[in-house]
Amino acid sequence: MELKEYPAIGEKAYYDTLPNGLRIVVVPKPGFRRDMAFFAANYGGADRRFRSGGTWIDTPAGVAHFLEHKMFDMPDGSNALTTLSSRGAGANAFTSADMTAYHFDCVDGFEENLKTLLQFVSTAYFTPESVEKERGIIGQEILMSENDPDSVIYYDMLRSLFRRNPVRESILGTEQTIAEITPEVLYACHRAFYNPSNMVLVTAGNQPPEKIAEIAMEIIPERGAGRPERDYGREESAEPVQAFSAREMDVGIPMYLTGVKTAGNLSGRRAAKFEMTAMLTLGSLFGRSSKLYDDLYNEGLINDTFTYDFEISAGISYLMFGGESRDHEAVNGRIIRAAKALAANGPDPDFFARWKNAVYGRMLSGFNSFDNICYGVANSVFMGYDYFEMPSVISSVSGEDAADFAGRYFDPSLMAVSLISSAQR
Amino acid sequence: MKTAIHTQIMHGVNLTCVSAYQFKTGCLSMTLLTRLDKKTVALNAVLPSVLRRGTARLPDTLSIQAELDGLYGARIEPVVRRKGEVQCVGFLASFLDDAFVPGRQSVFSRTARLMGEMLLSPVTSGGRLRGDYVAVERENLMDAIRAEINDKRIYSINRLVDIMCRGERYGVSRNGTLADAGKISVATLTKQYRQLLAGSRLEVFYCGSAEPAEVERTVREALSALPRAAELEGCSTDVLFTPKGSRVRKPVEEMDVTQANLAMGFRMGQAARKAGPAALMILNAVYGGSATSKLFLNVRERLSLCYYASSYIDRHKGVMVVSSGIDPEKCGEAGAEILAQLEAVKNGDVEPWEFDSARHTVVSALSSAMDSMGRIEDMYLDRTVSGMTYLPEDLAAMALDVTLEDVVKAAGDIKLDTVYLLTKGAAEDGT
Structure with missing residues (x-):
């Protein structure tokens, strides 16, 4: 295994790629009591159309998440989640737009738990009965997300923003789409995406790196089938499908979310730099340290639910911002004006230097969290950059980069705004 | 991690210091402990947010944020917790451990100083907390109370506790009601602030790589102006062992x-x-x-x-x-x-x-x-x-x-x- 050290941030990591294509990253964390393993496929809710054995296959919305739920069933009738939990390991899984991950953490029995993890994720076993039963459970999860205003407004915004890209559909799918899921569909997706060359294993803790590679070799010996080609639809124009959508729900205060499409096809260090530029620019514009945030907050136009974020997935990227507000038009008007000023004059140099220090410190504090490390490393492996170099990417972003970003993406004609107003009770 | 060291550093002020070296950050909290009470719950819930807005030295949020950004993104957040029938009111900070700070400046001591200032010397006007800060934070508290309905799971649990423990202090909701919050004024909040600061026990907690003696020195300095009443408020939780009614209530x-x-x-x-x-x-x-x-x-x-x-x-x-x-x-x-x-x-x-x-x-x-x-x-x-x-x-x-x-x-x-x-x-x- 190859050791890389990052002395400025006090981290190091071992890297390896097995003959079957599985990439392994082991992050030593001395002084902590537990160990964590995180086994992820580069496959998520947006990977709906893909090529397998020469033919293109279309799958219904929600299939990656459905598959995640079903992976815990083992042919001997046991459930891997129960097996891991019964040994005291905290085990779980999640599906995002571009990743499905299975992970556990434990204070003892790491090797046995790792074997279980690798085993169950590599074993596809679905019956019509168990798929039928899961439909009921996921149906409830879908209903729950339809009660959750944060989830509702997020997908309202994505549907307004994207015409074709599959991120516009909920990762959970809908009652109609999950009705189409059969064991055959699940087997096809597992075969295409859960192969070692499309996966990564990340661990954090105090386990010997060689042992981890050895166990992975023992459990997953087969060669990978390569990384499947996916289709996210034709490239979309910069403009949204619709500029505005609104609905009513039982929320205490109206909330809104604005989205803007940003660059497409990002990967490698370019993706890392673009993401950091986005986060530094958004923070300069309306982060908690900005003059604009302070003004809007004092005027009661926003409260501390106002947040922003940036996402890269499925061949696209987008920024978003919003929160609770009784006058989102006023807020966005002020944001557009401030972005124009930022684009024209660049950020105040003292402010920008301080803000970069702040982002640096907060990024380092993220290395306290095993979940954060494992997710960040897995994501960066799929994206093709080095997660531990992210802190140093911060210094490469200049005031001009921020000005350029603000000038490019804060045009009102690019924005999709979704609103949830309070239902009259 | 080393076993904690507890010291009473002033009358009713307890410092717990846990030495740990594996983290990238240090952690510091200062928490006043008071009885959960319908009369003061909303005042206490809003108080740290008002204090966080400005201090005598850094009188507005922008200058506080600039100071925190300069401290490598240190965070000092107002925190109001409920433990049984005790309301825990104060601040929680996390900051880059000095070992990872470029140039080795002490982020810990400057964070502790700022937290002490937030607690002890808020910006005032005519001897009272600033009206504009109180007004905005009162509105935010009311918004937070209104938004409690958004998460139906938590909302249901809150309503259950509300109904089940009506008449007990435990039934007082974390942020108080909209009516409680609406009544907050500069005068009532300033009075409650002074009472709480002088009359409640203060728990200080530190975890990180600094030497315990240095932590104690830094905290003592940050709190040197803390007023202390001779008699401090005691607070505990009344436990009901059986349901009040003979029949199960089913709202x-x-x-x-x-x-x-x-x-x-x-x-x-x-x-x-x-x-x-x-x-x-x-x-x-x-x-x-x-x-x-x-x-x-x-x-x-x-x-x-x-x-x-x-x-x-x-x-x-x-x-x-x-x-x-x-x-x-x-x-x-x-x-x-x-x-x-x-x-x-x-x-x-x-x-x-x-x-x-x-x-x-x-x-x-x-x-x-x-x-x-x-x-x-x-x-x-x-x-x-x-x-x-x-x-x-x-x-x-x-x-x-x-x-x-x-x-x-x-x-x-x-x-x-x-x-x-x-x-x-x-x-x-x-x-």
Whole structure:
């Protein structure tokens, strides 16, 4: 295994790629009591159309998440989640737009738990009965997300923003789409995406790196089938499908979310730099340290639910911002004006230097969290950059980069705004 | 991690210092402990947010943010917690450990100084807290209270506790009601601030790589201007061992929801009081607090009656709550099954593997909690509030000694008090 050290941030990591294509990253964390393993496929809710054995296959919305739920069933009738939990390991899984991950953490029995993890994720076993039963459970999860205003407004915004890209559909799918899921569909997706060359294993803790590679070799010996080609639809124009959508729900205060499409096809260090530029620019514009945030907050136009974020997935990227507000038009008007000023004059140099220090410190504090490390490393492996170099990417972003970003993406004609107003009770 | 060092550094000011070297950050909190009371709950809930707005040296949020950004993104957040019937009011900071600060400036001492200033010398106008800050933060508190309805699971639990513990201080909601918050004025808040600052116990907690002697020196300096009354307020939690009424209350509320939420409240009884905290944690893990629990494996997995069903126990108050998200058609069935599973625990109808799994889960969770500064801080505050004599890191070892008999005994007196249901229906006005 190859050791890389990052002395400025006090981290190091071992890297390896097995003959079957599985990439392994082991992050030593001395002084902590537990160990964590995180086994992820580069496959998520947006990977709906893909090529397998020469033919293109279309799958219904929600299939990656459905598959995640079903992976815990083992042919001997046991459930891997129960097996891991019964040994005291905290085990779980999640599906995002571009990743499905299975992970556990434990204070003892790491090797046995790792074997279980690798085993169950590599074993596809679905019956019509168990798929039928899961439909009921996921149906409830879908209903729950339809009660959750944060989830509702997020997908309202994505549907307004994207015409074709599959991120516009909920990762959970809908009652109609999950009705189409059969064991055959699940087997096809597992075969295409859960192969070692499309996966990564990340661990954090105090386990010997060689042992981890050895166990992975023992459990997953087969060669990978390569990384499947996916289709996210034709490239979309910069403009949204619709500029505005609104609905009513039982929320205490109206909330809104604005989205803007940003660059497409990002990967490698370019993706890392673009993401950091986005986060530094958004923070300069309306982060908690900005003059604009302070003004809007004092005027009661926003409260501390106002947040922003940036996402890269499925061949696209987008920024978003919003929160609770009784006058989102006023807020966005002020944001557009401030972005124009930022684009024209660049950020105040003292402010920008301080803000970069702040982002640096907060990024380092993220290395306290095993979940954060494992997710960040897995994501960066799929994206093709080095997660531990992210802190140093911060210094490469200049005031001009921020000005350029603000000038490019804060045009009102690019924005999709979704609103949830309070239902009259 | 080294065992904590506790020092009384001033009258009613306790410093807990945990040395740890594995983290990238340090953690510092200052928390005033006061009785949860309807008259002061909203004032206390808004207070740290107002104090966080500006100090005599840095009078507005922008200059405070600039200072924090300069400290490599240190965070000082207002935190209001509820532990039993004690309201814990103060600030929690996390900041880059000095070992990782480029140029080796002391971020810790400057963060401690700023937190001390927020607590002791807020910006004032005519001797009172600033009216514009009070007005904005009052509005934000009212918005937060209004938004409590957004998360239906938490909303249902809050409504359950509200109804079940009406007349007890525990029934006072965390942020107070809209009416309580609406009454906050500069005069009442300034008065409450002075009273709380002088008259309450202050808990200071530090975890990180700084030497304990240096931590004590830094904290003493930051708090040197703290006023102290001769007589400090005592606060504890009254525990009700059995339900108040002879019949189980079953309030139902209707709202435009796709999924119903069922929240069931229980009184834990005398037996639970006598059982140690480790036994209660395992009891909760056996019943509904883990992925191998009876509620998870039976109500959700085997019978598919719900998307989630889980329990938690508030040890301070001797209350257990089960919360479940269900199909509105299946409320009765799910409720009956939740109670049937509790009976199984009471009868000792627990497979050896179920018990071992639960104990394992608790031991593991307690051990790994020591990997998180936030959890360590909260567990130490728990310890102080409940007057425990052992350290959080000893709990895992104690859990290893718990037997199934201990758990069955601890569950013996649990009684259902109130069942709250939030379900679909024609929207109606009021309650």
